[in-house]
Amino acid sequence: MTRFRGPKGIDDILPPRSRVWVRAELAFLELSARFGYGPAITPLFEATELFARGVGESTEVVEKQMYTFTDKGGRSLTLRPEATASIVRAVIEAGGTAGVMKASYWGPMFRYERPQAGRRRQFHQAGVEYLGEPAPEADLEVIEFGYRYLEELGVADVEVRLNSIGDAADREAYRAELTAFLEERIDLLSADARRRVATNPLRVLDSKVDADVVATAPVPLDHLGPAAFEHFERVKAGLERLGIPYVLAPRLVRGLDYYNRTVFEYVPRGYGAAQNAVGGGGRYDGLFELLGGKPTPAVGLAMGVDRIILAMGEETLPRVLDVFVVHAGPAWRNTAVELTSRLRREGLRVDIDLGDRTLRAQFKQADRRGARGVIVVGEEWEGGRVTVKDLETGEQREIPVEEIETWALRH
Ligand code: AMP
Numbered sequence: 001m002t003r004f005r006g007p008k009g010i011d012d013i014l015p016p017r018s019r020v021w022v023r024a025e026l027a028f029l030e031l032s033a034r035f036g037y038g039p040a041i042t043p044l045f046e047a048t049e050l051f052a053r054g055v056g057e058s059t060e061v062v063e064k065q066m067y068t069f070t071d072k073g074g075r076s077l078t079l080r081p082e083a084t085a086s087i088v089r090a091v092i093e094a095g096g097t098a099g100v101m102k103a104s105y106w107g108p109m110f111r112y113e114r115p116q117a118g119r120r121r122q123f124h125q126a127g128v129e130y131l132g133e134p135a136p137e138a139d140l141e142v143i144e145f146g147y148r149y150l151e152e153l154g155v156a157d158v159e160v161r162l163n164s165i166g167d168a169a170d171r172e173a174y175r176a177e178l179t180a181f182l183e184e185r186i187d188l189l190s191a192d193a194r195r196r197v198a199t200n201p202l203r204v205l206d207s208k209v210d211a212d213v214v215a216t217a218p219v220p221l222d223h224l225g226p227a228a229f230e231h232f233e234r235v236k237a238g239l240e241r242l243g244i245p246y247v248l249a250p251r252l253v254r255g256l257d258y259y260n261r262t263v264f265e266y267v268p269r270g271y272g273a274a275q276n277a278v279g280g281g282g283r284y285d286g287l288f289e290l291l292g293g294k295p296t297p298a299v300g301l302a303m304g305v306d307r308i309i310l311a312m313g314e315e316t317l318p319r320v321l322d323v324f325v326v327h328a329g330p331a332w333r334n335t336a337v338e339l340t341s342r343l344r345r346e347g348l349r350v351d352i353d354l355g356d357r358t359l360r361a362q363f364k365q366a367d368r369r370g371a372r373g374v375i376v377v378g379e380e381w382e383g384g385r386v387t388v389k390d391l392e393t394g395e396q397r398e399i400p401v402e403e404i405e406t407w408a409l410r411h
Contacts (some may be wrong), residue, residue: 009115054085092293258286279303324366328378
């Protein structure tokens, strides 16, 4: 028999570990509602051209990492490597933002990467896009959103790395200066960086292998025009007022023309070396026009769920069942099934062992399945009572059947 293996570089996420994913997703849904975002549900694949334009021909993602295929109609399609281009395409197609539109998304993205921990070929992003608002306080709110999300999930001690790359117009002069700087040192640069000097010199700034060379390069922060400068001052002042710690990261860039002003990323201090950002984002006032829409200011972020879950560590899995019903032998099975059905209809989270396992094995199962308590249906039932055990405290006692709900909800 052929034994199949999942595709390389992609994780299967199964119970019980997937409980952590549910926790991360519920926290995201809850927080995005609290911040006024509504979900945007867009295709998992799009015309290849959308990403070539919307993500950028000269980016690593488009150059090397796209999962591109031809469909039966001869169209070139690509599995989405990120969601922003799709959302902007969808909003333009729907006629624009009609003022402000705040969209959130959660789902898988696809990039042909060299797999390693925290760098997968299918990975999950949770993101928000704040569309139609030029005020720096929108950048501030988006940065706060990501920070609170990490806080909510217990990813402590996060550094917000912050930069401004100015406006497209400020960059003309800066780009020339940077290109001259890099050309003088062309022999010291990596092959990738050398190629980028001509196509996308800003990207060389955040190249890790070229860090020594670019350490003394001119940075965008020193070339902000007055409007971009004022915008950045307001973002920083806002972060200080909200108590969100940040550090300036003058070499943090998104090297595409439709990105402007604010860029940021989140790096948990305790977590891994190379691939260490658990999320990032920035302002992209030029993207709507680039994709054929009306000029629309926008700022957004994408959080890397896989990396966040790694950073959450191997803490104990959340308990997800209010009770697990066990039965003291086959004679009690029907009663146990009925009780389970009733409790579920009342809104409790309940599971049951339907097999012929011993009590001991059923208790073990209850713990493994993430129950907070166990109800034993056995002889006591005749007298209108059940034995209950709290799996968190270990306390065990008998209670009247009518008190089951109160007991199950107490903890
Ligand atoms: P980006 O869309 O490249 O700005 O990425 C935003 C976030 O997504 C990053 O900060 C990472 O946390 C996460 N991410 C990007 N690529 C991958 C990948 N291949 N595997 C896992 N997470 C990723």
